[in-house]
Amino acid sequence: MNAPLQNPPADQMRQPLTVLIAAPRGFCAGVDRAIEIVERAIDRYGAPVYVRHEIVHNRFVVDALKAKGAIFVEELDEVPDDAPVVFSAHGVPKAVPLEATRRGLEWLDATCPLVSKVHRQAERQIESGRHIVFIGHVGHPEVIGTMGQVPDGSITLVETVEDVADLPFPQDMALAFLTQTTLSVDDTAKVVAALKERYPHIVGPKAEDICYATSNRQAAVKQIAPDSDLVLVIGAPNSSNSLRLVEVAKRCGTDAHLIQRATDIRPEWLDGVGTVGLTAGASAPETLVREVVDRLAEWREVEEHTLVSAEEKMVFKLPRQLVG
Structure with missing residues (x-):
C-alpha cells in the first residue's frame, strides 16, 4: 500500500506551479x-x-x-x-x-498490429535465409513473442552497442535486424549504427519498427523537459515505453520520476520547483493524468499548459469475431 499522503511545507502551500502537459500522451x-x-x-x-x-x-x-x-x-x-x-x-x-x-x-x-508487423517481418527474413539480430529488452513479453515467431536459434537478442561488439557472426553472414516497438529512439539509433558499421550488408526494415506512439511520446517529452524543473511520467514499472520517457527527460537534464498514481508523488520532489512537466505512457489512461493535476492543485496554485508536438489519428480494426 502507498504511504499516507503528506503535504509540502507550509511555506510552499498555494505557491504558483506551472504544469506543462505533453501531447500526445497516454493511450495509443x-x-x-x-x-x-x-x-x-x-x-x-x-x-x-x-x-x-x-x-x-x-x-x-x-x-x-x-x-x-x-x-x-x-x-x-x-x-x-x-x-x-x-x-x-x-x-x-x-x-x-x-x-x-x-x-x-x-x-x-489483441496483439498490437504494429507488433504483428514485426512478427511478419521476422518470418520473411528467415524465409530469405537471414539470421535476425533483434534489438530489445531481455524478458519483455514483446521480445518473447517476437522471438517465438521463428525457429529456435534463428534470432539473436542485443540490447546495447556493447552487445553488438560481442556478436560472433562473420562479416559476410546474411543478417537482418528488427527492433522492439517500445524502445528509446536515440538508444536504438546508436545500436543500429553499430550494427551497420560492423555488418555493412545487414538488412533492416523499410520503416522504423519503433511505433509511432513511442516516438511521438518521446518527442513530446523532449519538448516539455527543458522548460521543467521536474517531469512526472505516469506508467507502470514494467512498462517499457514509460521507462523510456523517464530516461528521455533525464537526458534533457531534468529531474524525473515514474509514478503509477497521484499518491506516489512525494512532497519533497516539489521543493524549489516552479514548473512540472507531465506525461503518461501509452498504457496509462487520461483519468490518471487528471488525478495527478488535481493532486498538485491541492498543494499549489496550478496553471496548466498543454504542449502539442504531434496529432495522432491512428485507429486499428477489431478482430472479425467481435465485429457485427
Missing part, C-alpha cells in the same frame, strides 16, 4: 484496441474471459477489467477448456495460438 491505438477487445469479449461471451498476461502494462487498467469479469493468467494451461481467452497487446509466441487451437479454445488476439 494499440492499447485502445486491446482494452476494447477484452470489454467486447466479456459482453459477447459473458464473464469470465481469461487474458494471458496483463492486457497492457497498467495496474489501473487491469483492475478495471478484472472488475468487469476478466481473469488474468500467465500461461495458457491456467485457462479452462470451455473459456474464451485473449492474448495481450504485447504479442505471444506462435506456439500459444497453436496450442489454443489444439485445445479447441475460443481465442482472440
Whole structure:
C-alpha cells in the first residue's frame, strides 16, 4: 500500500506551479484496441474471459477489467477448456495460438498490429535465409513473442552497442535486424549504427519498427523537459515505453520520476520547483493524468499548459469475431 499522503511545507502551500502537459500522451491505438477487445469479449461471451498476461502494462487498467469479469493468467494451461481467452497487446509466441487451437479454445488476439508487423517481418527474413539480430529488452513479453515467431536459434537478442561488439557472426553472414516497438529512439539509433558499421550488408526494415506512439511520446517529452524543473511520467514499472520517457527527460537534464498514481508523488520532489512537466505512457489512461493535476492543485496554485508536438489519428480494426 502507498504511504499516507503528506503535504509540502507550509511555506510552499498555494505557491504558483506551472504544469506543462505533453501531447500526445497516454493511450495509443494499440492499447485502445486491446482494452476494447477484452470489454467486447466479456459482453459477447459473458464473464469470465481469461487474458494471458496483463492486457497492457497498467495496474489501473487491469483492475478495471478484472472488475468487469476478466481473469488474468500467465500461461495458457491456467485457462479452462470451455473459456474464451485473449492474448495481450504485447504479442505471444506462435506456439500459444497453436496450442489454443489444439485445445479447441475460443481465442482472440489483441496483439498490437504494429507488433504483428514485426512478427511478419521476422518470418520473411528467415524465409530469405537471414539470421535476425533483434534489438530489445531481455524478458519483455514483446521480445518473447517476437522471438517465438521463428525457429529456435534463428534470432539473436542485443540490447546495447556493447552487445553488438560481442556478436560472433562473420562479416559476410546474411543478417537482418528488427527492433522492439517500445524502445528509446536515440538508444536504438546508436545500436543500429553499430550494427551497420560492423555488418555493412545487414538488412533492416523499410520503416522504423519503433511505433509511432513511442516516438511521438518521446518527442513530446523532449519538448516539455527543458522548460521543467521536474517531469512526472505516469506508467507502470514494467512498462517499457514509460521507462523510456523517464530516461528521455533525464537526458534533457531534468529531474524525473515514474509514478503509477497521484499518491506516489512525494512532497519533497516539489521543493524549489516552479514548473512540472507531465506525461503518461501509452498504457496509462487520461483519468490518471487528471488525478495527478488535481493532486498538485491541492498543494499549489496550478496553471496548466498543454504542449502539442504531434496529432495522432491512428485507429486499428477489431478482430472479425467481435465485429457485427
